[in-house]
Amino acid sequence: xxxxxxxxxxxxxRASRVFAxxxxxxxxxxxVELAVFVVASSLILLTxxxxxxxxxxxxxxxxxxxxxxxxxxxxxxxxxxxxESSLTTxxxxxxxxxxFYVFADYLFSLSESASVxxxxxxxxxxxxxxxxxxxxxxxxLSRAYRKYxxxxxxxxxxxxxxxxxxxxxxxxxxxxxxxxxxxxxELFFTFILMLFVFHSMIEVFKNNIKAFTGGQLDAELASxxxxxxxxxxxxxASLLGVEAxxxxxxxxxxxxLEVDPDTTVLELHRLRExxxxxxxxxxxxxxxxxxxxxxxxxxxxxxxxxxxxSKRNR
Ligand SMILES: [Zn+2]
Numbered sequence: 028x029x030x031x032x033x034x035x036x037x038x039x040x041r042a043s044r045v046f047a048x049x050x051x052x053x054x055x056x057x058x059v060e061l062a063v064f065v066v067a068s069s070l071i072l073l074t075x076x077x078x079x080x081x082x083x084x085x086x087x088x089x090x091x092x093x094x095x096x097x098x099x100x101x102x103x104x105x106x107x108x109x110x111e112s113s114l115t116t117x118x119x120x121x122x123x124x125x126x127f128y129v130f131a132d133y134l135f136s137l138s139e140s141a142s143v144x145x146x147x148x149x150x151x152x153x154x155x156x157x158x159x160x161x162x163x164x165x166x167x168l169s170r171a172y173r174k175y176x177x178x179x180x181x182x183x184x185x186x187x188x189x190x191x192x193x194x195x196x197x198x199x200x201x202x203x204x205x206x207x208x209x210x211x212x213e214l215f216f217t218f219i220l221m222l223f224v225f226h227s228m229i230e231v232f233k234n235n236i237k238a239f240t241g242g243q244l245d246a247e248l249a250s251x252x253x254x255x256x257x258x259x260x261x262x263x264a265s266l267l268g269v270e271a272x273x274x275x276x277x278x279x280x281x282x283x284l285e286v287d288p289d290t291t292v293l294e295l296h297r298l299r300e301x302x303x304x305x306x307x308x309x310x311x312x313x314x315x316x317x318x319x320x321x322x323x324x325x326x327x328x329x330x331x332x333x334x335x336x337s338k339r340n341r
Contacts, residue, residue: 038175039097045171045180046090049164049187053083056160060153067149070133070213071204074220075154075197077126081119081227082190088115088231089179096277096314119231143213145204154201158194161187178312186230193223245271248278252309256282259305263287264298267321277314280306288322295320 057079064072133144168184171177200216248271257266267283282302286295303316 036097038177039093042171042175042177042180043090043093043097045167045175046086046093046183048167049183050083050086050090052160052164052167053079053086056157057083059156059160063150063153067147069145069150069201069204070130070143070217071145071197071200071220072150072153073126073129073133074217074224075157075193077122078190078193078220078224078227079157080122081224081231082186084115084118084122085186085227085231086183089183093177093179115231119228123228143204143208143210145201145213146208148201148205150201151198154194154197158191158198161190161194165191182230186227189226190223193220196220196223243273245273245278248310249280252280252282252306255305255309256302259301260284263290263294265323271313277312278310279315279317280313281317281319282306283319283321285321285323288324 057076060072060076060079064076136144165184165187168180168187172180172184196216196219200213200220204213204216249269252271253266253269256269260266264284264286267285268281269283270281272279272281284298284302286298290298299318302318306316307313
């Protein structure tokens, strides 16, 4: 067990290094977009910049989760997760607010000048280099997932793949708007890019809501754990129930057992160790196992009654 948890924390550490690289790529992408936006402002580029900002927040959340996870195997510091979730939610709302403020400003100037905001090809520098960075992030993340098998890496690599499409759409949008000079085309591509932003935002909020509500129940994993635990138990203990909750990419498992009231504390302690080991063996993403006991009252009553009877017979 010690070896296994060590190898998991090693994998988590490696995965968090990969995420650190991915955060760095995001920051570079965001800076390039920002720099180009200052020189050649455009509604499409603004929306793409907004997307980069939300994605950077998302990656920082992933990185923080992995760093916390790799440092503390047994006790998951929920208070840190709660603070982190509220911070990311607040920063996403702030980013959203800034975006809509600038967006409204653009729409207003658009109605006054009646011309498109994307008038030159310069924004392509940002969208194309953004696309290259995204492809790079995808290849790093998917290779790391095949190596370390950490769920968050897979989630983020899929996101990078989706974002490659977003970069293509942004570039296509810039070209088409400059060629046609049509505000309708510009608004259409802005809308499409907004969908990608909402895709990212939903991911941020989904993570946070799960952390606040105590996770999502996983019935399939619970039944798999129940089968394994049942095969481990002797006749003095029986399984009452198993609950597996998913938090981010990790699971917290509750096992409830019914035990003979005459069981000694030492036996309970050994039973608990055995059950925890069995449960941790089911999946490496299981983070914490709680074992609760209930005495088997029926048996005690029966025994007490038998005891009384034998006394009476004597
Ligand atoms: Zn994205």
